[in-house]
Amino acid sequence: MGLDYHYTLSPREIQQKVFRTQLEHTVRLNKPLTIHTREAEEDTERIMKEIVPRDHKIHIHCFTDSPAFAKRLLDWFPNLYIGVTGVVTYTSNTNTSDVVKELVSGEEGKLRIVLETDAPYMVPSNLYDAVPEIKGKRFPVCHTAMVPWTAQFVSDAITKAGTAPDSWSADRIMEEARENARHLYGV
Numbered sequence: 001m002g003l004d005y006h007y008t009l010s011p012r013e014i015q016q017k018v019f020r021t022q023l024e025h026t027v028r029l030n031k032p033l034t035i036h037t038r039e040a041e042e043d044t045e046r047i048m049k050e051i052v053p054r055d056h057k058i059h060i061h062c063f064t065d066s067p068a069f070a071k072r073l074l075d076w077f078p079n080l081y082i083g084v085t086g087v088v089t090y091t092s093n094t095n096t097s098d099v100v101k102e103l104v105s106g107e108e109g110k111l112r113i114v115l116e117t118d119a120p121y122m123v124p125s126n127l128y129d130a131v132p133e134i135k136g137k138r139f140p141v142c143h144t145a146m147v148p149w150t151a152q153f154v155s156d157a158i159t160k161a162g163t164a165p166d167s168w169s170a171d172r173i174m175e176e177a178r179e180n181a182r183h184l185y186g187v
Contacts, residue, residue, distance in 0.1 A: 087122045
């Protein structure tokens with residue numbers, strides 16, 4: 001559920017009405033929220049803050065919006081997690097990398113992310129360098145077995161930024177993201 005202003009397939013007013021209804025039902029049922037938001041920061045934040053209790057469990061799926069938006073949501077909702085997909089590895093997307101770097105440099109020292117795919121889209125670009133047999137080819141489908149390459153990219157980005165101790169290995173990132181998903185979805 002959510003708002004997507006990137007495409008004009010549905011009028012914004014209708015998207016907002018449906019989003020409100022979905023949020024209300026999900027909160028009433030006390031289920032975790034999985035939010036899709038794209039180029040709709042102001043409206044997504046405003047509507048969520050109006051309807052969703054602060055302690056509700058929230059997953060912002062495939063985050064690509066601004067680090068400032070992520071910070072506002074993370075500060076307001078203590079059980080909110082940022083979804084990181086293979087898009088974090090794309091040179092055209094620096095927002096998600098910046099969000100991750102800021103998370104590990106904060107006082108909390110907790111990485112409030114979940115690793116995910118946006119299958120069949122967003123194959124991690126670092127996969128092509130890591131697997132020589134596919135270099136120069138386009139992998140047709142993203143799937144969960146590619147999550148370790150996303151974790152490795154996140155680890156490398158944190159290390160290069162120098163914003164946190166070197167202890168943020170890909171394995172640690174995967175472990176923490178897995179624990180976050182367990183907390184978020186109760187599995």
